[in-house]
Amino acid sequence: MQNNAIQSVSGREQKTHIRELGINLDRWYAIARSTEVQTQPLAAKIWNRAIVLFRDSAGKINALEDRCPHRQVKLSHGQVKGDLIECAYHGWRLNARGECAEVDYLAENQKLPNCKIRSYPAKEQNGFIWLFSGDETQAEKIDLLDLPEWEHLNYIATVSVIDCQAHYSFLIENLMDMYHGHLHDDWQAWANPVLDTLEENEHQVTARYQAQSYYKIDKIWSISQLFFKSLRRLHPEPLEVSYVYPHWVSTLGSDFKIYCLVCPVSETATRAYLIHFTSLNAFWRLHKLPVWFRRFIKDSLFGAAQKLLDGLVRQDVLMIEEEQQAFLQNSERKSYELNRALASVQKLIRSQAENG
């Protein structure tokens, strides 16, 4: 594990700035959506590592360094051939372990080159491809974040992709500081938050706010509140947000559950998947319907909150990227903070980067 949190500057130890901290690589990160990897290889990135993802003939996901051991070009430009990935340049084929398995122009007196690129543990679960890019021996000891609502027939999912040119800490702080509802006033997401309790341990920070929600999903037509503002009425609801390192989980009342799967790309770029679930639990009659019909409802309503979610993401990304730019221009400038949840978040980011 890299320890980049303490830098030695001319003999003096100096803390790395929060906006330059690394990540704990010994965690499972959602590096792509399942649907992004079909028959072609996909180039992806986590913390400055270029990765290629591809499916073998059984559909299983494999993850390798995205470089051909022959001349270092990107394997992701190549093609999948059975269980192997074939480089675009001279057609060398590599297996899932990253070993050279076939070269068509090998002469009779030549052996396959004994070269190997790094392979990474990868899993596919709940609509995402998860990668473990740290110490491989730890992979099976660490759980990946469960999203039970993904398959559950009572939840309707919407996914919005966040691509922002900023350090991941800006995104997490945005997600944990519910006072920024001010920014989303026109999208009517939540209102009047007041931080109530704060809990923290070495893996997570949970902030509970008293807030108000515009939505109540208790009638069959309530889903249309996602589309029509005039149907919304403010009412009190508890709002809970948790930084479950390295991801984020939130509930608003009992109707909404939101996840943010964070995949830091570099010190100044972050990709994340925001997954919004609307609960249909209030409709007990639904449970009596045949499973195929409930599945049909779930699938047809997939993406119902797309416009809302994408709108919120656009507003957040603009702010987060401005924060990053301001930091790059003047990293010495002091910021002022009123929300005590953010101190806990920064502490967790630092301890995971240092000791992870």
Ligand code: FES
């Ligand atoms: S560079 Fe990949 S096969 Fe030659």
Ligand SMILES: [Fe+2]
């Ligand atoms: Fe936001």
